[in-house]
Amino acid sequence: MLPNIFKFGIAIYIIALKNSRNSQTKNMERLPDKTVERLSKYRRALFASMIEGKTHIFSHEIAKMFHITPVQVRRDIMLIGYSGSQSKGYYIKGLTELISNIIDTPEGIRAAVVGMGNLGRSIIGYFNGKRTKLTIVAAFDINPEKVDKEFVGVNCYQYDRLSEIIKKEKISVGVITVPAIAAVNVAENLIKAGVKGILNYAPKSLNVPSTVYLEEYDMITSLEKVAYFVKH
Amino acid sequence: MLPNIFKFGIAIYIIALKNSRNSQTKNMERLPDKTVERLSKYRRALFASMIEGKTHIFSHEIAKMFHITPVQVRRDIMLIGYSGSQSKGYYIKGLTELISNIIDTPEGIRAAVVGMGNLGRSIIGYFNGKRTKLTIVAAFDINPEKVDKEFVGVNCYQYDRLSEIIKKEKISVGVITVPAIAAVNVAENLIKAGVKGILNYAPKSLNVPSTVYLEEYDMITSLEKVAYFVKH
DNA sequence: TAGATTGTTAATCGATTAACAATC
DNA sequence: TAGATTGTTAATCGATTAACAATC
Numbered sequence: 088m089l090p091n092i093f094k095f096g097i098a099i100y101i102i103a104l105k106n107s108r109n110s111q112t113k114n115m116e117r118l119p120d121k122t123v124e125r126l127s128k129y130r131r132a133l134f135a136s137m138i139e140g141k142t143h144i145f146s147h148e149i150a151k152m153f154h155i156t157p158v159q160v161r162r163d164i165m166l167i168g169y170s171g172s173q174s175k176g177y178y179i180k181g182l183t184e185l186i187s188n189i190i191d192t193p194e195g196i197r198a199a200v201v202g203m204g205n206l207g208r209s210i211i212g213y214f215n216g217k218r219t220k221l222t223i224v225a226a227f228d229i230n231p232e233k234v235d236k237e238f239v240g241v242n243c244y245q246y247d248r249l250s251e252i253i254k255k256e257k258i259s260v261g262v263i264t265v266p267a268i269a270a271v272n273v274a275e276n277l278i279k280a281g282v283k284g285i286l287n288y289a290p291k292s293l294n295v296p297s298t299v300y301l302e303e304y305d306m307i308t309s310l311e312k313v314a315y316f317v318k319h
Numbered sequence: 320m321l322p323n324i325f326k327f328g329i330a331i332y333i334i335a336l337k338n339s340r341n342s343q344t345k346n347m348e349r350l351p352d353k354t355v356e357r358l359s360k361y362r363r364a365l366f367a368s369m370i371e372g373k374t375h376i377f378s379h380e381i382a383k384m385f386h387i388t389p390v391q392v393r394r395d396i397m398l399i400g401y402s403g404s405q406s407k408g409y410y411i412k413g414l415t416e417l418i419s420n421i422i423d424t425p426e427g428i429r430a431a432v433v434g435m436g437n438l439g440r441s442i443i444g445y446f447n448g449k450r451t452k453l454t455i456v457a458a459f460d461i462n463p464e465k466v467d468k469e470f471v472g473v474n475c476y477q478y479d480r481l482s483e484i485i486k487k488e489k490i491s492v493g494v495i496t497v498p499a500i501a502a503v504n505v506a507e508n509l510i511k512a513g514v515k516g517i518l519n520y521a522p523k524s525l526n527v528p529s530t531v532y533l534e535e536y537d538m539i540t541s542l543e544k545v546a547y548f549v550k551h
Numbered sequence: 552t553a554g555a556t557t558g559t560t561a562a563t564c565g566a567t568t569a570a571c572a573a574t575c
Numbered sequence: 576t577a578g579a580t581t582g583t584t585a586a587t588c589g590a591t592t593a594a595c596a597a598t599c
């Protein structure tokens with residue numbers, strides 16, 4: 088039998104634990120990396136299900152679409168503070184709206200693509216007209232033949248106007264799709280102009296200050312990786 | 320004081336542990352995912368250093384290029400069984416050759432791109448003429464205007480010839496750059512035709528048998544993720 | 552020797568998964 | 576009740592990092 092002082096101490100500890108856990112899950116400042124990625128994918132899948140006429144969805148149905156486990160789906164949803172019902176699963180409309188509230192900002196995020204090559208055009212094509220809260224509002228290139236032309240509604244500016252346009256258009260995210268040799272300079276100019284996030288597709292790793300969020304993806308490495316695992 | 324029987328047992332256990340560790344590091348069947356990715360990047364960085372006239376490189380120099388720690392670099396290099404010297408670091412030529420032996424196959428890997436849009440052309444452009452062991456040898460599209468035309472040396476075939484060409488050209492890796500709606504069908508046909516690895520860029524998650532290696536990347540999700548972390 | 556680097560182990564961290572009570 | 580699902584915790588797994596002996 089524990090003395091009373093210990094029982095009391097344990098009771099307080101359990102309450103403190105509960106509270107900290109709730110605040111962690113419900114009012115989380117910053118969701119885990121992987122959860123954010125998955126929420127973006129869930130949202131698209133939920134939209135598609137809605138179009139098909141569904142109103143509710145089970146965790147295992149979502150899980151199957153992304154070859155992950157139902158527990159993972161439930162954890163992600165729990166983390167953002169949404170609840171489902173054991174009989175019907177999750178209400179698609181409500182869940183979609185909550186994810187949008189979390190991922191989007193009311194004012195929206197404005198992005199620019201630097202490098203109007205095939206990859207740059209590809210990204211603009213993906214986004215154009217599909218989203219309202221995240222939009223690509225400008226493109227840049229050094230090639231005079233590409234400058235001052237529109238591609239699916241996005242104007243391409245001369246690269247030396249980068250800083251001017253970024254400030255004028257209130258652009259906070261830059262997508263780098265220039266050759267590796269130019270990437271460092273582009274990143275520096277984007278940061279100087281005030282962007283707060285960079286998505287770098289050049290096959291050259293960048294260094295950015297900690298105030299800027301950097302995400303890198305390298306197609307050459309990915310294809311070499313697939314080749315390696317095909318061989319093994 | 321332990322009885323002798325235990326001392327003996329412990330000695331044998333330690334030796335067994337040592338051996339299993341060595342065989343794990345030196346003759347590993349399959350390297351960890353992340354190590355493969357990094358080796359691909361190291362190789363490119365080492366090539367660049369060689370061109371600059373360097374013969375040796377330290378772990379911290381490599382680490383700095385990819386914002387990782389020197390320990391990670393040393394671990395990766397240890398894992399593939401290469402050794403450096405404490406005074407000079409790693410011999411670039413030797414390390415590059417070892418990485419190539421591990422990542423490449425002597426016969427090379429032949430890849431195809433399905434979907435000759437901006438993204439497909441972008442990937443072909445990255446690879447064309449740069450590598451000898453990993454080559455894109457064919458492209459496919461359903462648009463008759465794109466068919467039977469060459470793009471930087473790669474011919475674009477009509478999509479319904481997929482199976483025929485994949486077998487004829489001994490293609491083992493397929494890169495999917497078609498719209499989401501077509502991705503599932505393309506993957507099925509690639510697998511039926513015999514490819515063993517798929518790199519999927521369509522914003523639609525695929526299901527493949529366990530004999531096929533699948534790597535997926537979704538540009539929309541990546542940009543939404545950057546937007547989220549810019550906001551927070 | 553002093554200083555720097557490699558090779559290696561143990562500790563830590565982050566994310567996934569197994570398991571199960573609570574609920575419908 | 577039986578069966579299925581959600582919400583949640585503890586265990587597990589994989590990868591990174593801290594620490595340090597050995598070496599030059």
